[in-house]
Amino acid sequence: MRTSSGKELDAIVVGSGPGGATVARELALAGRKVLILEWGDNDPVKGTLTQTIPRAFVPGKSMLITGQALGMVRAITTGGSSLLFCATAFDPPVDMLKKYGIDVTQEVAEVRKEVPNAPLTDELMSPAGVRFEESALDLGYDCRRLNKFIYQNKCKPDCQLCLYGCPYDAKWNARNFVNEALENGAKMINFAKVDKVIFENRKAVGVEYKQGQDYYRAFASKIIIAAGGIGSPVILNNSGIHGVGYDFFFDPLIYVFGKIRDVKSGRGLCMSAGIHFPEDGIVMTDFNLPQMLKMVFDVEVFRFKQVFSYSNVVPIMIKVRDCLSGRIINDKLIWKTLSKADKQKLDKGAEHAKRILTHAGAAEVYRSWVLAAHPGGTVKIGEHVDADLKTKFDNLYVCDCSVVPEEWGLPPTMTLLSLGKRLAKHLLGVKGNVTEKETFAGKVRELSRQEEKAA
Ligand SMILES: Cc1cc2nc3c(=O)[nH]c(=O)nc-3n(C[C@H](O)[C@H](O)[C@H](O)COP(=O)(O)OP(=O)(O)OC[C@H]3O[C@@H](n4cnc5c(N)ncnc54)[C@H](O)[C@@H]3O)c2cc1C
Secondary structure (H helix, E strand, O other): OEEEEEEEEEEEEEOOOHHHHHHHHHHHHOOOOEEEEEOOEOOOOOOOHHHHHHHHOOEOOOEEEOOOOOEEEOOOEOOHHHHOOOOEOOOOOHHHHHOOOOOOHHHHHHHHHHOOOEEOOHHHOOHHHHHHHHHHHHOOOOOEEOEEOEOOOOOOOOOOOHHHOOOOOOEOOHHHHHHHHHHOOOEEEEOOEEEEEEEEOOEEEEEEEEEOOEEEEEEEEEEEEOOHHHHHHHHHHHOOOOOOOEEEEOOEEEEEEEEOOOOOOOOOOOOOEEEEEOOOOEEEEEOOOOHHHHHHHHHHOOOHHHOOOOOOEEEEEEEEOOOOEEEEOOOOOEEOOOOHHHHHHHHHHHHHHHHHHHHOOOOOEEEOOOEEOOOEOOOOEOOOEOOOOEOOOEOEEEOOHHHOOOOOOOOOHHHHHHHHHHHHHHHHOOOOOOOHHHOHHHHHHHHHHHHHHHO
16 A cells, blocks of 8 residues: 655545535635545547547446446546536426525526637537427427537537547636646646545544556545445445435436438537426437448447438437436446336327427437436435535545436536535535635736736
């Protein structure tokens, strides 16, 4: 066992997805000494399937299969699942969080100023997105363009590499915040898989991690576990904190495909327009898929005839708010079955999609198998962490999708960025809003700006 860092660190952040990256960035900007421990790589994004497979489709690591043969995907790489995400920015559940003593209104406003989050311009809408939107509006659905974490001036309309990580830096993802943290003095160790937290007198003082064949220990004043909805409960369990990892959500989804001869589909951004049925817990959007992924989904449901149809197939994604259930057994194994109510929601969404596609001129309509991509609620606020995201142990915090206290059914990234900012303020002892100028790093930047101006 080796010791990689002494007690001089202010914080160790485990995991660099949206939750962890935000805390690390905010603490580094304020001049704190931060170490990020990340299980995955930090290779530059190429936007290829060959690079994406080892990050997101390794069974028993990033692709976890439930007893019902349902796949749950997460990315093990710097930036976490945000590297693969569709960059759709849904507003946080402010009222739900208020019930637990958490008000993120201020933080949401701050995040909105710092990351792109606007609907796509007409030029970036894909033909499939436009046809979905037109058909839905024509049928009377409340279909709206969705806010996107996308730098639209860098985005290419005829591209489909979002889901493989964007090689053009047009898609904001948590690596943007990790890089800012590193530029401001934070350190990151990649391929460092954290196993457990080290305690001294019921206080968290460090973590134990494995890199290659070697085991290390690192120590800091604050430990923030941000290993995602699956990773965090596993680390806490290994550390002797039991009762976490039960009754979680993962937002199951299906695709409904329809062949529309006069639509040039396939390429272009996904999730550009959407319909939300909050009462039913259903959201549906256009969803251009890379060809290889569509082929895999076709084969899964034995649609061999459709495997080579691509360029005029319009996919609609249905995502539902599932009931809390199941258990994270370990890093490789999760247990969860879809309830009758979950299946009924998927069926109801599929019926809406069929109606929209048929109205748009689709001839053959069929649906995919079920997949899930938003695991959360495994270390709930109010149960395992308090309103400051602190566990019952001093100096030990959790900040990622695992803390979301209730099933919610919408993409969570905006919420996690807001929670990350709020936790950083708590750790820095800041009340309310901090302007960029007020942080230590902000002051340094302001000084060098003034010097540049004077020169
Ligand atoms: C295909 C796809 C599309 C999505 N689309 C959207 C979208 O459009 N909008 C949206 O808001 N959300 C979307 N999401 C969901 C969103 O990406 C996730 O909810 C979000 O990334 C979760 O952030 P997190 O901080 O909880 O953890 P994660 O992103 O899961 O990050 C956890 C990090 O911890 C690391 N880690 C895990 N275990 C350990 C360990 N033991 N030691 C060290 N490091 C560890 C992982 O490698 C990872 O980097 C999508 C997800 C997927 C998969």
